[in-house]
Amino acid sequence: MSFETIKDIVNFNPSRPLSKGKEFPFIDMASLPVNGRDITEISNKVFNGGGAKFKNGDTLFARITPCLENGKTAKVENLPVGCIAHGSTEFIVLSAKSKDDEDFVYYLARLPDFRSYAISRMEGTSGRQRVSWQALAEFNLRLPEKGKRKKIGEILKSIDDKIHLNNQINQTLESIAQALFKSWFIDFDPVRAKIAAKQEGNDPELAAMCAISGKSETELEQMAEDDFAELQATAALFPDELVESELGEVPKGWDKYSLSKMITLIGGGTPKRSEPNYWNGDIFWFSVKDVPNEGEVFVITTQEKISELGLNKSSTKLLPVGTTIITARGTVGKIALVGYEMAMNQSCYGVQGINGVKQFMTYYLIKNAVEVLKKNTHGAVFDTITQSTFDTVTSIKPSIEMMDLFESKVEKIMGHIKNNLYENNSLIALRDTLLPRLLSGELDVSGVQDEVA
Structure with missing residues (x-):
């Protein structure tokens, strides 16, 4: 290994031509993951002459507080072949001089020593500090x-x-x-299939089975006997009639309740920060920072942990696995399922189903109600979901x-x-x-x- 500076293998903010007034792929700071590699969203935006310019294989490095400290970094992929894109003025572009070094350069940008060095070289007023690419270029390392x-x-x-x-x-x-x-x-597809079949003189149960399984009648005939019987039993649970209600058409016989009558809410809390013995224990402690990404559903780790003493000396409570969490103050309407037993702060509610409503039904009832809950928030300073906000949502309750x-x-x-x-x-x-x-x-x-x- 040789002792060199990073600029021996990296071009910083290389000059790349883009025509002003034309639209090109664009990446903003919000699309960069925290301690991840893959960019979540690439949009299109007119280039007006400013900001970073980059291509596939380049590394984007957030240079401003708190994005730098939070670990926002990404490797650019999935642009059209030969395409130059543009992005935030707060990116530093690290472009490997050799294509073979592109992955190495990205992981170098993730290296704790490199990030600590970058943070130590930040300059500017409090809250708007930045590191320059010139400072990064002087980082020394032993290059393999x-x-x-x-x-x-x-x-x-x-x-x-x-x-x-x-x-x-x-x-x-x-x-x-x-x-x-x-x-x-929501759409009541099996119910509607039964209604349509009855109107056409066809078998409603068979129509519902097709709607549930996505199979044709011919494909149903080829199913194993046990699978067919199970699907038939499922179809039989759906009504064959819709009736008018304040929610519009709903299946006959299904109840309608205020969401608050189908769930129970659990409050959270924050142990005193001034008591070090309350923190850094073994109990996960959820805040909005820990909301899982789209599709992940569960929260299985948190940025902060509290001790059993902190749990007992504060208003927070231990949430069982399977509890739905919804953020209720400031950033409202983010949801997660508890994957490990954990506590949470006071800006959230734990939600558990009651009267036969189990964990996953609860999760999707809340997820489906989020937009209405957000619309009905109130608060002088922050949007806030309160217990009474759940009274404003009416949901159906099947058997x-x-x-x-x-x-x-x-x-x-x-x-x-x-x-x-x-x-x-x-x-x-x-x-x-x-x-x-x-x-x-x-x-x-x-x-x-x-x-x-």
Whole structure:
């Protein structure tokens, strides 16, 4: 390894031509992940002459507080071939001089020593401090040989690729669960299928079975006997008539309740910050910072933890696994399912179903009601969801058998999502352990490669 500065392998904020007044792909600061790699959203925006310019393979590094301290960094991918994009003026672009170094440069930007160095070189007034690219360019490190740099990047990339794949799978799984809830309890597809079949002189049960399964009648005939019987029993649970109500048309026989009559709310709290013994214990403590990304559903770790003493000496309470959390003050309407027993702050409610409404039904009832809850918030300074806000939402309540069936089907999906999140947590820990040891040369590259594979 040779002792060099980062600018030996990186071009900072390279000059790239873009025509003013024309529209190009655009990435803003909000789209950069915190301690992640993949950009969440690429939009299009007219280029007016300012901001960062970058291409696929470049690393975007947030230079302003608190984005730098929070770990906002990303590797640019998924732009059209040969495309130049633009973005926030608060990005520093790190472009590898060699394509083989692109992954290495990204992980170098994630290196704790590099980030600490960047933070130490920030300048400016409080709250608007920035680090310059010139300061970053002076960062010294022992560079592995070029071939080893490529291997290091590949090893770490393989871990992040698996994390990304798990996230994609989770988004797909959650969309399936949400689609099932919508089909059964919002659009009433099986009920409408029965009504249409009756009007046409066809078998309503068979029509509902097709609507539930997405299969044709011919495909139903080819199903295994047990599967057919199970689907038939499911179809039988749906009414064959819609009636008018204040919610519009709803299935006959399904009850209508204020949402507050279907749930119970649990308040949170914050242990005294002045008491160090209340903090850094073994109990997860949820705040809005811990809201999971879209598709993740569960919160299985938190940025802060409290002690048992902190739990007992504050108004916060321990939430069982399966409790829905909704943020209720300031940033309102963000939801999560508790994946591990945890406490939470006073800006949230824990929500549990009652009278036969179980955990996943509760989660989707709340998710479906979020926009109405947000619309009905109030507060002099912050938008706030109060207990009375839940009185403003009316929801249907199907039969217990119907809700239990939904729960059993969604439980399998949610189990897969949670297992993927557990695996991701382990992969993140592995990546973050390997990162400094690989880049410093402490670990032999070929040995680690065999271990990861």
